[in-house]
Amino acid sequence: MKASRMVADRVAISNTVLAAVDNHGPKVAPALDALLFPNGVPPNLNMAGVLTAIHQYLAKTTTTLVDADTAHAIELQDDDPYRKQREESITDLRAYLISLRATLTSNYGAAIASAYGCSAAIPEDAHTLVRFATNVEELLRTRPLTETPKKKSLTIDPSAAADDLKEARETLETALGNVEREKRESQLTQVAKNNAMAVWGTAYPRAADCIAALFALAGQEELANAVKPTARRRAGLTEAEDTPDAATPPANPPTNT
Numbered sequence: 607m608k609a610s611r612m613v614a615d616r617v618a619i620s621n622t623v624l625a626a627v628d629n630h631g632p633k634v635a636p637a638l639d640a641l642l643f644p645n646g647v648p649p650n651l652n653m654a655g656v657l658t659a660i661h662q663y664l665a666k667t668t669t670t671l672v673d674a675d676t677a678h679a680i681e682l683q684d685d686d687p688y689r690k691q692r693e694e695s696i697t698d699l700r701a702y703l704i705s706l707r708a709t710l711t712s713n714y715g716a717a718i719a720s721a722y723g724c725s726a727a728i729p730e731d732a733h734t735l736v737r738f739a740t741n742v743e744e745l746l747r748t749r750p751l752t753e754t755p756k757k758k759s760l761t762i763d764p765s766a767a768a769d770d771l772k773e774a775r776e777t778l779e780t781a782l783g784n785v786e787r788e789k790r791e792s793q794l795t796q797v798a799k800n801n802a803m804a805v806w807g808t809a810y811p812r813a814a815d816c817i818a819a820l821f822a823l824a825g826q827e828e829l830a831n832a833v834k835p836t837a838r839r840r841a842g843l844t845e846a847e848d849t850p851d852a853a854t855p856p857a858n859p860p861t862n863t
Contacts, residue, residue, distance in 0.1 A: 657820065664813035667806050674802035678795040685792060688784040695778035696732050699739055702774050703728045706742070706767060713760045714753050722746060722764075732782055739775040743768045807842070811835040 639647050642659035707724035719725055723742040729735045746768035755761045814835040822830035838845055 657817070660813050660816050664809060667809040667813075671799075671802040671806045674795070674799040678792070678799045681788070681792045681795045685785070685788045688781065688788050692732065692778070692781040692785050695774070695781040696730075696735060699735060699771075699774040699778050700728050700730070702771060703739060703742065706762075706771070709760060709762060713755045713757055713762070714751075718751075718753055721749060732778065736775060736779060736782070739771055739778075743771045743775065746771065803842075807840075811840050814839070 642656070642663055648655060703724065706722075707719050707728070710719035710722060710724055716725065722745045723738070726738075729738050746764040749764070751762060751764045814833055818830040818834045821827075821833065832847060836845060839848070
């Protein structure tokens with residue numbers, strides 16, 4: 607007797623799955639063995655072992671994500687002292703140049719301050735400030751200060767001033783180098799975190815779909831619905847059932863042996 611259309615359609619749908627298992631199962635099985643049982647398929651394997659293996663697969667992926675996130679957060683925290691040092695070095699170098707310009711202007715005149723490159727506004731940008739300071743330092747070392755000061759007690763020694771300026775400039779250059787190094791390192795940890803996020807984005811729905819399907823197959827619909835990968839969860843957004851207490855790194859069950 608010919609099956610009804612409704613039944614025939616369902617038979618066709620089932621046959622698609624069954625044929626896929628028949629035709630491709632032997633090829634897919636080794637890949638699953640390697641993924642779920644990296645230490646080898648345990649003897650006398652049962653479905654509890656399969657569930658445990660899927661758990662371990664998702665737990666390992668999630669732990670890797672947590673570790674990558676922690677490493678990136680630590681790296682960003684490491685940046686703070688170097689950024690603080692950079693800002694302090696900028697402030698110190700600008701303060702010295704402002705003081706030098708004020709002394710040259712008040713004691714020797716604006717033309718002399720200009721002759722030593724101090725007539726323009728002192729830059730606030732760190733890299734521009736370094737170039738500005740380098741130019742002033744060079745002028746202090748190469749242009750003799752022969753002009754008579756208005757107050758002898760405020761006489762400037764160009765060579766000593768250049769040495770002080772060099773020290774402040776080099777301190778800033780060191781700070782800038784440290785910040786750039788930390789920036790590169792934080793970029794590396796960011797890439798590692800992004801990669802771990804991408805891996806989780808693939809591993810989670812696959813593992814959750816498997817667990818939900820196995821729970822449903824066992825007649826545990828409520829349990830299946832509780833772990834089903836909803837659209838929000840696939841996007842990394844929690845559902846009401848995903849409590850904050852659950853947001854701790856997972857612990858692996860004993861490894862299948």
